[in-house]
Amino acid sequence: MTPRQQQAQAFYAARDKRTAQYGAEEGALNRPIVLSVDEVTAADRPAQVAILALVDMLFRVHRKVRLDLPDVTMATGERLEDVAIAAAFAIDPFQRPKGLPVDGEVRLHLTTTGSSEAADVMGTWNGGRAEVHIRGAGPLGAEAARHSANAGHTDVLGAATTACLVAAAAFAMVHGREPTPAAINLLTRTSGIGAGTDSAIGPLDVGNVDVIGGGAVGHALTYWANVFGVIGTWNVIDGDDAEIHNTNRCAGMTVADAGWPNGVPVGVARKKAETAARNNGSRATTAWFHELPAERPRPDLLLVLANEHGVRDAVAQRGEPLLLHATTSANWTAELHRHIPGRDDCPACRLPTKTQASFACSEGHADPTDGQSGDAALPFLSAASGLLLCAALLDLRTDRHLLEGRDNHWLAHLELPLGSPIQSAIHRGTTCVHHLPPRARKTIQAAQPRRWDHIDDLT
Numbered sequence: 494m495t496p497r498q499q500q501a502q503a504f505y506a507a508r509d510k511r512t513a514q515y516g517a518e519e520g521a522l523n524r525p526i527v528l529s530v531d532e533v534t535a536a537d538r539p540a541q542v543a544i545l546a547l548v549d550m551l552f553r554v555h556r557k558v559r560l561d562l563p564d565v566t567m568a569t570g571e572r573l574e575d576v577a578i579a580a581a582f583a584i585d586p587f588q589r590p591k592g593l594p595v596d597g598e599v600r601l602h603l604t605t606t607g608s609s610e611a612a613d614v615m616g617t618w619n620g621g622r623a624e625v626h627i628r629g630a631g632p633l634g635a636e637a638a639r640h641s642a643n644a645g646h647t648d649v650l651g652a653a654t655t656a657c658l659v660a661a662a663a664f665a666m667v668h669g670r671e672p673t674p675a676a677i678n679l680l681t682r683t684s685g686i687g688a689g690t691d692s693a694i695g696p697l698d699v700g701n702v703d704v705i706g707g708g709a710v711g712h713a714l715t716y717w718a719n720v721f722g723v724i725g726t727w728n729v730i731d732g733d734d735a736e737i738h739n740t741n742r743c744a745g746m747t748v749a750d751a752g753w754p755n756g757v758p759v760g761v762a763r764k765k766a767e768t769a770a771r772n773n774g775s776r777a778t779t780a781w782f783h784e785l786p787a788e789r790p791r792p793d794l795l796l797v798l799a800n801e802h803g804v805r806d807a808v809a810q811r812g813e814p815l816l817l818h819a820t821t822s823a824n825w826t827a828e829l830h831r832h833i834p835g836r837d838d839c840p841a842c843r844l845p846t847k848t849q850a851s852f853a854c855s856e857g858h859a860d861p862t863d864g865q866s867g868d869a870a871l872p873f874l875s876a877a878s879g880l881l882l883c884a885a886l887l888d889l890r891t892d893r894h895l896l897e898g899r900d901n902h903w904l905a906h907l908e909l910p911l912g913s914p915i916q917s918a919i920h921r922g923t924t925c926v927h928h929l930p931p932r933a934r935k936t937i938q939a940a941q942p943r944r945w946d947h948i949d950d951l952t
């Protein structure tokens with residue numbers, strides 16, 4: 494073995510602990526994959542977004558990924574392939590994305606202009622509807638997307654969702670599983686024939702946002718937020734250092750960020766808050782939420798993407814009119830959570846930690862997730878979680894369907910099983926002991942009024 498091969502071995506051993514905990518097998522991660530897109534599709538921004546997102550996801554897990562991209566120049570003036578290859582090397586310096594084709598490649602292909610019989614996994618989209626086809630078989634209602642050539646340059650939701658589906662299908666396929674063709678819409682949180690083409694375009698305009706937690710979902714959120722664009726000041730709050738095993742799933746995080754430039758542990762790690770914030774030009778606060786001064790100004794919106802230091806209890810007691818967050822689970826799901834005091838339970842009741850008494854305020858047909866499950870995850874799960882949350886923020890600014898109805902917990906099943914890949918659940922807040930009473934909330938809100946306080950009046 495050459496010294497460089499030894500470095501690669503040490504790199505994968507250190508990086509892929511959490512991937513292995515999720516059940517990934519070494520042999521499967523070494524199966525060759527090729528990612529391609531047809532030239533007409535690649536000319537539009539949605540496809541470019543999908544390709545770059547797939548590069549970000551695939552190279553964090555799979556070890557032999559080949560890129561077969563057309564010569565396309567993006568609006569930034571850069572060549573798509575150049576950007577993709579630079580991103581790939583920053584994530585995994587040991588791969589050869591421009592290598593020659595090899596036998597037995599799993600073929601991933603994106604197109605909105607036709608079909609590809611040769612592809613093992615084909616991704617396509619129409620508006621907010623994303624589809625993944627498996628070996629030529631499409632999901633129910635697939636004909637709707639087949640005519641969806643060139644939906645425009647700004648509507649990227651469906652393409653972004655397709656990237657998550659294709660990465661999920663690729664992971665299943667290298668492990669010898671046969672994923673089910675699927676269609677989902679993360680804006681309307683629908684699937685199959687019911688997944689229409691409704692979509693929403695950026696920017697995300699929900700005011701000043703505190704993003705509590707710069708983990709995998711926090712990175713995914715800011716990664717997609719950068720794709721949609723943001724109005725307002727976002728602040729990512731996390732005291733942790735980036736570690737090499739975080740690069741298996743944190744979108745935008747490079748091995749150099751984790752102190753492993755060129756795949757060797759000779760550098761200095763950055764803070765996770767900084768790498769997550771860098772994705773979309775947010776501010777970074779490199780401290781834990783519970784260490785921050787109590788008198789700091791209220792944001793317009795708090796997104797709770799961490800579970801350490803009792804943060805879910807702490808935010809539930811801040812008198813906010815609305816809390817949103819997203820999680821991944823050990824059961825191949827990406828999940829969106831809504832918490833409106835007086836109607837819904839709180840984040841601490843939804844996801845109790847092991848050391849905490851269990852409050853019996855969660856119900857519904859979905860299995861509440863294990864509080865430890867965020868420790869092991871795969872990039873497409875985190876990516877889909879962050880994208881679900883982005884779609885919710887787009888909806889909050891426009892139609893506000895998110896605020897209607899009893900459903901307050903939505904799950905996307907990225908294992909792509911038979912049956913509906915999107916489910917929802919209801920968790921009532923009747924026994925939650927964390928949310929403040931209405932009068933206490935109103936006092937806090939009146940002292941520093943913010944953008945979404947009126948939601949508290951709707952309950």
Ligand SMILES: [Zn+2]
Pocket residue numbers: 809838839840841842843852925926927928
């Ligand atoms: Zn509670």
